[in-house]
Amino acid sequence: MPTLVIKAIDNDSRLAPLAALLETPWQVRIADHGNGDAFAAALADADAVISMNWRPDFPPAPRLR
Numbered sequence: 001m002p003t004l005v006i007k008a009i010d011n012d013s014r015l016a017p018l019a020a021l022l023e024t025p026w027q028v029r030i031a032d033h034g035n036g037d038a039f040a041a042a043l044a045d046a047d048a049v050i051s052m053n054w055r056p057d058f059p060p061a062p063r064l065r
Contacts, residue, residue, distance in 0.1 A: 001027050002047035005061075008032040010052050033058065 004026045006015060011030050019028055031042035040059035043049070047063050 001025050003027045003029060003042075003045050004048045004050065005029050005031050005042045005046040006050045007052075008034075010050060015050065 002024075006028065008030050009032075019026065026048075029042050029046075031039045033039045036059075043059050043061040045063065046061050047065055049061060049064060
């Protein structure tokens with residue numbers, strides 16, 4: 001199952017219906033970019049990310065499509 005990472009700061013009510021709108025099952029993970037190790041682990045497994053911004057110092061996300 002593909003993994004979608006949503007940054008915790010961007011996880012607001014606008015994204016709540018997202019899972020129901022997807023036609024295929026996704027694992028949705030909420031990741032706090034302030035917790036470096038947990039955020040890096042989430043990005044390492046992510047197939048997609050929802051983020052309102054992306055900084056050059058964020059860890060690699062090699063599986064993004």
